[in-house]
Amino acid sequence: MMRGRFITMEGGEGAGKSTMMERVANWIEQSGRTVIRTREPGGTELAEKLREILLDRNNLQVSGKSELLLMFAARAQHLEELIRPALARGDWVLCDRFTDATWAYQGGGRGLPGEDIATLETLVHGDLKPDLTLLLDLPVEQGLLRASTRGQADRFEQESNAFFQRVRKAYLARAVAEPARFSVIDASQGQDTVWAQIRAVLQERLAP
Amino acid sequence: MMRGRFITMEGGEGAGKSTMMERVANWIEQSGRTVIRTREPGGTELAEKLREILLDRNNLQVSGKSELLLMFAARAQHLEELIRPALARGDWVLCDRFTDATWAYQGGGRGLPGEDIATLETLVHGDLKPDLTLLLDLPVEQGLLRASTRGQADRFEQESNAFFQRVRKAYLARAVAEPARFSVIDASQGQDTVWAQIRAVLQERLAP
Numbered sequence: 001m002m003r004g005r006f007i008t009m010e011g012g013e014g015a016g017k018s019t020m021m022e023r024v025a026n027w028i029e030q031s032g033r034t035v036i037r038t039r040e041p042g043g044t045e046l047a048e049k050l051r052e053i054l055l056d057r058n059n060l061q062v063s064g065k066s067e068l069l070l071m072f073a074a075r076a077q078h079l080e081e082l083i084r085p086a087l088a089r090g091d092w093v094l095c096d097r098f099t100d101a102t103w104a105y106q107g108g109g110r111g112l113p114g115e116d117i118a119t120l121e122t123l124v125h126g127d128l129k130p131d132l133t134l135l136l137d138l139p140v141e142q143g144l145l146r147a148s149t150r151g152q153a154d155r156f157e158q159e160s161n162a163f164f165q166r167v168r169k170a171y172l173a174r175a176v177a178e179p180a181r182f183s184v185i186d187a188s189q190g191q192d193t194v195w196a197q198i199r200a201v202l203q204e205r206l207a208p
Numbered sequence: 209m210m211r212g213r214f215i216t217m218e219g220g221e222g223a224g225k226s227t228m229m230e231r232v233a234n235w236i237e238q239s240g241r242t243v244i245r246t247r248e249p250g251g252t253e254l255a256e257k258l259r260e261i262l263l264d265r266n267n268l269q270v271s272g273k274s275e276l277l278l279m280f281a282a283r284a285q286h287l288e289e290l291i292r293p294a295l296a297r298g299d300w301v302l303c304d305r306f307t308d309a310t311w312a313y314q315g316g317g318r319g320l321p322g323e324d325i326a327t328l329e330t331l332v333h334g335d336l337k338p339d340l341t342l343l344l345d346l347p348v349e350q351g352l353l354r355a356s357t358r359g360q361a362d363r364f365e366q367e368s369n370a371f372f373q374r375v376r377k378a379y380l381a382r383a384v385a386e387p388a389r390f391s392v393i394d395a396s397q398g399q400d401t402v403w404a405q406i407r408a409v410l411q412e413r414l415a416p
Contacts, residue, residue, distance in 0.1 A: 044268075044269065045268040045269065046261070046268050046269065046270055046274065049261060049268070050261075053254070053257060053258075060252075060253040060254050060257070061252065061253065061254065061285070061289055062254055062285065063284055063285050063288040063289065065284040065288070065331075065332065066254065066281045066282075066284040066285040066288070069277050069278075069280050069281035069284055069328075069332075070277075070278070070281045072277050073274050073277035073278045073281055074274075076271055076273040076274040076277055077269070077270065077271050077274040080271040080273070080274070081269055081271065116331055119327060119331060120277075120331075123273075123324055123327060123328075124273065124277075
């Protein structure tokens with residue numbers, strides 16, 4: 001059986017990931033594939049518990065290094081329990097954030113050493129990378145304005161504008177480093193225009 | 209100010225660590241030092257939450273790699289929030305289990321690669337090791353018999369006899385590899401005899 005495709009959606013606050021996740025999932029299903037929708041941190045019972053701890057806004061002290069290790073602990077469980085088995089049985093996996101988000105938030109945002117992130121990336125999923133990463137990119141101010149209309153900010157959403165500028169920059173650097181895997185989508189447009197860009201990428205890169 | 213001493217207590221189930229922790233703490237206090245008693249996984253609010261997840265007997269699925277990363281996530285927080293500041297202000301730290309337990313339980317017990325443990329050890333506390341590690345050693349059967357008189361077994365205590373044999377073997381291998389740091393205590397004896405051995409070690413290695 002052919003291994004399924006692994007597609008990740010990345011982007012900062014207010015980039016519209018949730019809406020586009022839905023449309024990408026529908027596109028995959030219409031092509032006759034089974035799609036598993038999941039997210040990080042999360043996707044398994046253990047990882048969702050860790051997500052609660054990581055996003056808790058009334059929050060206990062969490063050091064940068066501890067946060068990084070928790071992200072990869074959640075990811076290790078997610079890979080073993082859900083992602084790898086799904087890909088092995090030929091399903092497609094569509095994941096809201098993956099290791100690129102760790103590079104962006106913990107690396108760019110918090111300034112943790114890239115060396116530590118690379119070490120953990122190799123330890124946890126050395127041989128596995130997404131087949132396609134859609135990076136929904138837009139100016140930080142515009143994203144934060146959109147996100148502000150949602151409920152209470154979680155622990156990450158409470159960060160400063162400068163933090164999110166570093167996150168965006170780190171995401172774009174990842175895309176430049178791996179152009180064959182990434183597709184950068186201009187997410188500052190209306191939903192239909194954003195979807196038209198994404199659909200074109202899916203058809204070009206993933207259509208049978 | 210002189211950095212305080214970092215003392216760890218290690219050993220399998222039923223080795224009598226709790227009782228001896230108490231006596232060691234008293235000995236340190238009687239020598240006029242401030243002692244911080246703590247434990248792993250745990251010792252901080254975050255790490256105690258992770259401890260609950262790790263020891264939960266009605267337990268969600270936790271892969272070996274995820275368990276290993278969670279242990280080190282808890283440890284990173286413990287080091288940054290409690291251990292390093294205490295040592296820096298000259299206090300002594302007495303800790304019930306530390307990285308040797310990871311080598312014993314995740315390495316020996318679960319059979320996870322030593323290479324992965326060594327990588328995380330370097331990442332989380334490359335430069336910091338205990339000054340003295342007291343390994344309370346006794347035959348597995350005797351320890352399990354003692355432990356069985358306590359309450360419900362946690363997720364680790366439910367493991368098999370063969371698991372604990374591997375744990376003991378891995379602990380002893382650590383002690384052989386680092387004789388200057390370790391002291392192996394025969395914990396199969398009565399409490400007063402065990403304490404006499406420990407007190408002699410403390411006086412030899414740590415008395416002013």
